[in-house]
Amino acid sequence: MDLALIVSVQVLYAIATLVIISSGLAVIFGMMRVINLAHGEFLMLGAYSAIFATKAGVNIWVAMLVVAPICVGLFGIVVERLIIRHLYGRMVDTMLATWGLSLLCVGLVTSLIGNTTSGVSTPEGSFSIGAYSVSLYTMALIVIAVLLLLAIRWVLRSTDWGLIARGTMQNPGMADVLGISPTRVYSITFAVGAALSGLAGGLLAPVSGVVPTMGGSFIAKAFITVIGGGSSILAGTVSASALFGLINQLATFITTPVFGEVALFIAAVVMLRMLPQGITGRFFKGSL
Amino acid sequence: MDRRKFIQTTAGGIAAGTAGMYGSSALAADDIKVGSIHDLSGGLDIYGKPMVDALTLAIEEQNAAGGLLGKKVALINYDSQSNMQKYTEYAQMAALKDKVAVVHGGITSASREVIRPVLTKNKTLYFYNTQYEGGVCDRNTFCTGVTPAQTVQKLIPYSMKKWGKKVYIVAADYNYGQITSEWVKKYVAEGGGSVQAVEFFPLDVTNFGPTIAKIEAAKPDFVMSALVGGAHMSFYRQWGAAGMLKKIPMASSTFSVGNEQIVLAPEECNGMVLSYNYFQKIATPENKTFLAAFQKRFGADYPNVTELAMGTYQGFKLWAEAVKKAGSIDRMKVIEAMESGISIAAPSGKVTVDGASHHCILDVSLAEVKNKKLDILQTFSQQAPSDTSSVCNLKKNPAENKQFVIKV
Numbered sequence: 085m086d087l088a089l090i091v092s093v094q095v096l097y098a099i100a101t102l103v104i105i106s107s108g109l110a111v112i113f114g115m116m117r118v119i120n121l122a123h124g125e126f127l128m129l130g131a132y133s134a135i136f137a138t139k140a141g142v143n144i145w146v147a148m149l150v151v152a153p154i155c156v157g158l159f160g161i162v163v164e165r166l167i168i169r170h171l172y173g174r175m176v177d178t179m180l181a182t183w184g185l186s187l188l189c190v191g192l193v194t195s196l197i198g199n200t201t202s203g204v205s206t207p208e209g210s211f212s213i214g215a216y217s218v219s220l221y222t223m224a225l226i227v228i229a230v231l232l233l234l235a236i237r238w239v240l241r242s243t244d245w246g247l248i249a250r251g252t253m254q255n256p257g258m259a260d261v262l263g264i265s266p267t268r269v270y271s272i273t274f275a276v277g278a279a280l281s282g283l284a285g286g287l288l289a290p291v292s293g294v295v296p297t298m299g300g301s302f303i304a305k306a307f308i309t310v311i312g313g314g315s316s317i318l319a320g321t322v323s324a325s326a327l328f329g330l331i332n333q334l335a336t337f338i339t340t341p342v343f344g345e346v347a348l349f350i351a352a353v354v355m356l357r358m359l360p361q362g363i364t365g366r367f368f369k370g371s372l
Numbered sequence: 373m374d375r376r377k378f379i380q381t382t383a384g385g386i387a388a389g390t391a392g393m394y395g396s397s398a399l400a401a402d403d404i405k406v407g408s409i410h411d412l413s414g415g416l417d418i419y420g421k422p423m424v425d426a427l428t429l430a431i432e433e434q435n436a437a438g439g440l441l442g443k444k445v446a447l448i449n450y451d452s453q454s455n456m457q458k459y460t461e462y463a464q465m466a467a468l469k470d471k472v473a474v475v476h477g478g479i480t481s482a483s484r485e486v487i488r489p490v491l492t493k494n495k496t497l498y499f500y501n502t503q504y505e506g507g508v509c510d511r512n513t514f515c516t517g518v519t520p521a522q523t524v525q526k527l528i529p530y531s532m533k534k535w536g537k538k539v540y541i542v543a544a545d546y547n548y549g550q551i552t553s554e555w556v557k558k559y560v561a562e563g564g565g566s567v568q569a570v571e572f573f574p575l576d577v578t579n580f581g582p583t584i585a586k587i588e589a590a591k592p593d594f595v596m597s598a599l600v601g602g603a604h605m606s607f608y609r610q611w612g613a614a615g616m617l618k619k620i621p622m623a624s625s626t627f628s629v630g631n632e633q634i635v636l637a638p639e640e641c642n643g644m645v646l647s648y649n650y651f652q653k654i655a656t657p658e659n660k661t662f663l664a665a666f667q668k669r670f671g672a673d674y675p676n677v678t679e680l681a682m683g684t685y686q687g688f689k690l691w692a693e694a695v696k697k698a699g700s701i702d703r704m705k706v707i708e709a710m711e712s713g714i715s716i717a718a719p720s721g722k723v724t725v726d727g728a729s730h731h732c733i734l735d736v737s738l739a740e741v742k743n744k745k746l747d748i749l750q751t752f753s754q755q756a757p758s759d760t761s762s763v764c765n766l767k768k769n770p771a772e773n774k775q776f777v778i779k780v
Contacts, residue, residue, distance in 0.1 A: 200417050201601075203609070205636070209615060219610065
């Protein structure tokens with residue numbers, strides 16, 4: 085019984101991690117159709133922002149939840165202005181440009197900070213489920229993932245801004261005619277996506293080692309989750325995270341962490357063969 | 373080619389270019405060249421940086437004392453960037469282009485097995501100064517670090533006596549972790565205990581949640597860790613965060629060699645038991661002199677001199693002693709001088725080369741992590757590398773060239 089509970093907590097944790105690392109990408113790729121290969125580096129910058137803020141004496145929660153997204157969001161605005169803006173609608177070109185950006189970020193951070201692993205201690209303590217202990221931070225990440233999804237849903241559905249953003253993505257010409265500046269909407273949407281990536285980086289900083297190349301280990305999973313999810317950004321991210329997180333963690337429990345990763349990727353390949361449009365191409369059609 | 377490889381090769385190209393320039397311009401023609409191949413960046417730099425610092429100090433001391441054979445000793449440093457391809461490249465560069473007298477280097481056992489054949493083939497003397505899993509038998513190579521018969525053999529009986537007989541092993545997934553865990557199994561069995569499970573982790577794994585739950589379910593008396601590198605440090609963080617440190621104690625054959633006890637918080641690692649040749653708190657006059665010199669050179673706030681740093685320092689001293697005895701830097705003459713069983717009074721105590729196995733006889737201590745420091749519990753004087761010397765005799769079979777692996 086206790087074991088079943090602890091396995092469920094770990095499964096939820098894996099799902100929450102996938103949701104957190106892919107929500108930024110879901111906004112940038114899912115809504116704006118920009119293949120952002122620098123997504124991993126956005127995470128990395130978020131992680132470093134959180135670490136530097138913590139070392140400067142900022143409370144760790146503030147550093148992770150406020151400083152990291154703001155820093156990377158601002159960085160996102162600059163990137164959008166300088167690079168992405170000129171490449172809307174040219175998917176292959178944005179891919180090349182963001183790949184270059186990702187190399188540049190890794191190179192710059194390596195030369196400024198060095199290629200050394202840094203990190204912060206996990207905040208909060210632990211609690212017990214029967215004979216097992218669970219880190220409170222694990223629970224916090226699960227709660228944050230849920231809140232994050234609710235917030236995205238609320239913004240997209242219930243605010244004017246969400247309506248405008250969705251409308252502009254569907255038909256920028258019409259939005260322009262109606263007096264909305266698409267460039268401004270694009271810029272803000274990209275910044276929000278970047279901020280979400282930064283938040284993810286900040287939240288992951290205490291549980292993984294922070295190095296300039298850390299983005300590499302997350303970007304594949306983020307893309308697989310978003311593409312596996314299909315066209316609906318919210319329902320897609322949630323359903324793909326749930327499927328892949330469950331498979332990954334169960335395989336890890338039964339065998340080893342290495343095989344857990346392998347199982348995730350095998351599941352993704354099989355799923356995309358059967359559902360080439362992603363999960364929401366067949367199920368939950370038309371949802372957000 | 374993926375992004376990472378692209379970065380690594382580009383960065384490597386630039387680094388190789390600069391290393392080469394340094395090699396040809398900064399050295400005088402008749403200096404004795406000592407090659408150093410260590411990771412100064414990347415995931416293993418926590419180990420490599422102190423090793424190069426110690427080697428730098430050892431060479432500076434040698435030059436201050438008049439050099440070797442009347443010549444100056446020059447250090448040629450190659451940063452292998454935690455990348456195995458770089459090791460091959462730099463080993464070849466050291467042997468063929470820079471023609472160094474000796475190479476000190478290699479950190480993980482994987483990297484040692486990459487450069488050892490290159491250096492043996494190109495007839496360049498090689499010193500591996502890291503504590504490792506034992507068994508290397510090669511006349512061109514000297515392993516000056518401690519091996520499981522010297523460390524694990526002390527650590528396991530002590531831990532079993534203190535905590536109990538059920539052991540759970542977590543180890544890094546490459547030759548070091550795999551062979552070391554076999555040794556742990558052997559000593560646990562000899563002590564009448566049982567190993568519940570062994571889990572291996574690639575060096576980039578950072579999520580240990582399921583593993584920690586599995587360990588909790590198995591309820592061992594203690595956990596034996598042979599985890600390696602920066603990413604694996606998150607095991608200790610997550611272990612501490614789950615409140616496990618108070619429930620299940622831990623022993624380790626790798627902890628603290630990268631100064632993990634300073635990076636982690638005390639509540640993430642206090643009470644862990646370790647076994648090495650050198651701890652900074654060793655109270656010999658030689659160690660006092662060494663620490664004074666080291667802190668003068670690298671600053672009084674230098675975190676902690678690690679086992680690996682001391683291994684490198686002692687490795688260089690042994691080589692220098694052998695060169696003096698041989699009166700030459702000729703490879704065979706130095707090897708013969710080393711094999712005659714030379715000995716130095718090192719900061720960790722007396723260190724003697726075992727000529728037959730090319731390993732060392734030295735002191736070993738047990739210590740406990742306590743508030744970012746390592747407190748010595750017990751010292752065992754002059755331990756022989758009996759694991760390797762029971763299978764390897766280079767005096768009888770000088771042409772032997774392999775790594776013996778324990779079978780349990």
